[in-house]
Amino acid sequence: MSDYVLMFVSTILVNNFLLVQFLGLCPFMGVSNKLETAIGMALATTFVLTLSSVSSYLVFEWILVPLGLTYLKTISFILVIAVLVQFTEMVVRKTSPLLYRVLGIFLPLITTNCAVLGVALLNIKKDNTFFTSLIYGLGASLGFALVLILFSAMRERLNQSDVPKPFKGSAIGLITAGMMSLAFMGFAGLAPA
Amino acid sequence: MSLMQRSSPHVMGRNTTSRIMLWVIVAALPGLLALSYFYGWGYLINTVICVVSAVLAEAAILMLRKRPVLKTLKDASAVLTGVLLGVTLPPFAPWWIMVIASGFAMVFVKHLYGGLGQNLFNPAMAAFALVLISFPLPMTTSWSTPEAISGEPLPSFSQQLSHNLEWQAYDGITMATPLDHYKTKIKRLTADELAQTPEYVAGPFYGILWVNLAFLLGGLLLLFLKIISWHGPVGLFTGLLVLALPFSADADSAMPVLMHLFAGATVFGAFFIVTDPASSATSNRGKFIFGFGVGILTYCIRTWGNFPDAIAFAVLLMNISAPFIDHYTRPRTYGKPKPVSGYKLPEESP
Numbered sequence: 001m002s003d004y005v006l007m008f009v010s011t012i013l014v015n016n017f018l019l020v021q022f023l024g025l026c027p028f029m030g031v032s033n034k035l036e037t038a039i040g041m042a043l044a045t046t047f048v049l050t051l052s053s054v055s056s057y058l059v060f061e062w063i064l065v066p067l068g069l070t071y072l073k074t075i076s077f078i079l080v081i082a083v084l085v086q087f088t089e090m091v092v093r094k095t096s097p098l099l100y101r102v103l104g105i106f107l108p109l110i111t112t113n114c115a116v117l118g119v120a121l122l123n124i125k126k127d128n129t130f131f132t133s134l135i136y137g138l139g140a141s142l143g144f145a146l147v148l149i150l151f152s153a154m155r156e157r158l159n160q161s162d163v164p165k166p167f168k169g170s171a172i173g174l175i176t177a178g179m180m181s182l183a184f185m186g187f188a189g190l191a192p193a
Numbered sequence: 194m195s196l197m198q199r200s201s202p203h204v205m206g207r208n209t210t211s212r213i214m215l216w217v218i219v220a221a222l223p224g225l226l227a228l229s230y231f232y233g234w235g236y237l238i239n240t241v242i243c244v245v246s247a248v249l250a251e252a253a254i255l256m257l258r259k260r261p262v263l264k265t266l267k268d269a270s271a272v273l274t275g276v277l278l279g280v281t282l283p284p285f286a287p288w289w290i291m292v293i294a295s296g297f298a299m300v301f302v303k304h305l306y307g308g309l310g311q312n313l314f315n316p317a318m319a320a321f322a323l324v325l326i327s328f329p330l331p332m333t334t335s336w337s338t339p340e341a342i343s344g345e346p347l348p349s350f351s352q353q354l355s356h357n358l359e360w361q362a363y364d365g366i367t368m369a370t371p372l373d374h375y376k377t378k379i380k381r382l383t384a385d386e387l388a389q390t391p392e393y394v395a396g397p398f399y400g401i402l403w404v405n406l407a408f409l410l411g412g413l414l415l416l417f418l419k420i421i422s423w424h425g426p427v428g429l430f431t432g433l434l435v436l437a438l439p440f441s442a443d444a445d446s447a448m449p450v451l452m453h454l455f456a457g458a459t460v461f462g463a464f465f466i467v468t469d470p471a472s473s474a475t476s477n478r479g480k481f482i483f484g485f486g487v488g489i490l491t492y493c494i495r496t497w498g499n500f501p502d503a504i505a506f507a508v509l510l511m512n513i514s515a516p517f518i519d520h521y522t523r524p525r526t527y528g529k530p531k532p533v534s535g536y537k538l539p540e541e542s543p
Contacts, residue, residue: 035520153516154313162307164258175305179314180513182322186490186506189499 004135010191011139017115018147019181024115028148029173031106033159038152040099041106042145048088048110049119049144052081053137056120057130077120078111085111115144151180210309213420214269220411221276221465227407228280231400232337233347233365235284238357242291243282244275250299258304270309274298277317277465281458281505282324285335285367287359290328294320314512315472318505325505338368339400342391371401371456373501375448384444398456405460412464421468424480429463430454432488440496447496457495462487462504472512479515479522486511 017023031041056077064070089107093100100107110116119140123133154176163172228236251271255262278294298316306312325332340346343366348356356363368374378387387393415421433453441447453459467473467484474483487507494503 035517150513150517153520154513156520157313157516158306161311164305164307167305172305175301176313179302179319179509182319182326183314183506183509183513185326186322186494186500186503186510187498190493190497 004132006191007132008135008139011136012143012146013184013187014189014191016143016147016184017118017140018144019177019184021118023118024113024144025177027106027109027113028151028177029170030109031103032148032152032155032173035149035152035156037102038148040103042148044088044092044103044107045110045113045116045148046138046141046145048081048084049113049116049141050134050137052077052084052116053119053123053140054130054134055084056080057123057128057133060124061130073124074117074121077117081116081120082111115140147180151176210268210270214273216418216420217415217465218269218273218276220414221273221280221408223407223411224404224461225276225280227404228284231339231404232284234350234353235286235337235348235357236280238354239282239284239286239291240276240279242288242357243279243295244272246292247271247275247278247295247299250296251304254300254304258308260308265308268309271299274303274316278320280461281317281321283332283335284337284353285356285365286331288357290324290331293327294324297323310471312471313516315466315469315508318466318508318512321505322509325500333369333373334367336367336370338366341399342368370501371398372448372452372495375452375456376495376501379446379448384449398452401456405455408460408464412460415464415468421464422477422480424477425467425473425484426463428481428484428486429459429467429488429491430484432485433459433492434488436489436492440492453492453495457502458504459491462491462508466504466508472515474515474518474522476519476522476524478524479518482518482522483511483515486514 011017015021018025018028027041027045032038059076059080060070060073064073064076069076085108088110089100092103092107119137123136126132126136128136151173155173158172158176167175225236225240248266248271252262252266255265275295278291278298282291282294298320302314302316302319303309303312306314337347338345345366347353348363348365352363355361356365369377375387378390382390412421412426416423416426434450437448437450437453441450441453463484467487468480474480487504490507490510491503494500494506500506
């Protein structure tokens, strides 16, 4: 049990996908200009990431391994993720048309979020079981959501401050990401890497 | 004679930025003097190097930004950052660590974000974390030992100066900070055995307790002058105690509660760092939550993490959360209903 808790803490804080492993920077910079949008995006990504982590594990274990096609894992994971994103898109469109419009192009872009594919591939590399890949996916997506939401609140404040012209926009955003990464190094040692 | 016509607010006080900064510097002086009394000239030399390089760095970046240099420097905020860095960095550390830390604090943490009052991170703590991560060896092995513990006199002013400027190395006796020491030794020894080691014969708190009390005095002065509010410090102590009281009852396995409070940078952090008006939360409720979070994170990182005194990282992590806290602790506008915060659907465009 404590292994699972440690793994959960480790993926959320110690090995945060955004700030320590630097995966998924495109939505991090792209959708973080408004807090409300970021919360919507974080929820959508959490949903897709957890589901894709589990289903890509199932596809790998039940289809690719028996058929001896493990070298096709990257391409088949992309397919699984694309299907899941399409599914999420339909759900969001039906349940919240406004959120659908706000997220706009970024919803299909979850497909190309490197964190989503990264989690699926790392599950295989780390020999995760069904249950650990569920925890790994959930932890990774919660860590992603946490950082994305906090960062978007910071950016709302940054947009109003007197940043020197050459650093306006993405530049100061990336510097801030670096500082956040520095702060997250404080979690080192809380759980094994 | 024309009548004076001014718009509100009609406050005639002299609460200017430079007055506040100067009072905070004055409040930090007892702590700085206590540190120098117990741990030698290193702290004073460091403070001078930090202040000078912080002021020079700020002047340089102001010139690059084409802002008035002297007028901005007069608010003394750069001096304050230098003093705060000087009391946090280890006394035997070489001069270039001070220069890098002050330059980073002024240029990257303060002025790239727009200067005074707009920085998202606490400049002193961000710079401390940067040099701690980048130069772990000098940052962990440069703490000096009080005479009552080592039995050796502290280095004289000239010895300390030439050591810190790297002219001539001085073989001073260094030791781990009390928190670090307790954390590593308690894994093998019981609390009673630990009390017999040379570091503890003079008392587990020798020196550091007085330093913390001196900072407490300065903090109470700031409270009395109403420069800081009580919410941040009380939040920090509450957060730390909420975890420390139940989990640190057994001195043989965990750090005692009193050491959490008085053997590290807790008091300094509570009154001088958490109360930073720019990088902390804004409303009173927000300030309390901010301090509470710093306390909780400090305990977690101290107990389960790699860093023995975690104030810097805890403050940085809460700096990240401060705008989010502000978003959800907006006070009600007088006469208006409570604002709806949280996920809002964007307004329909016509």
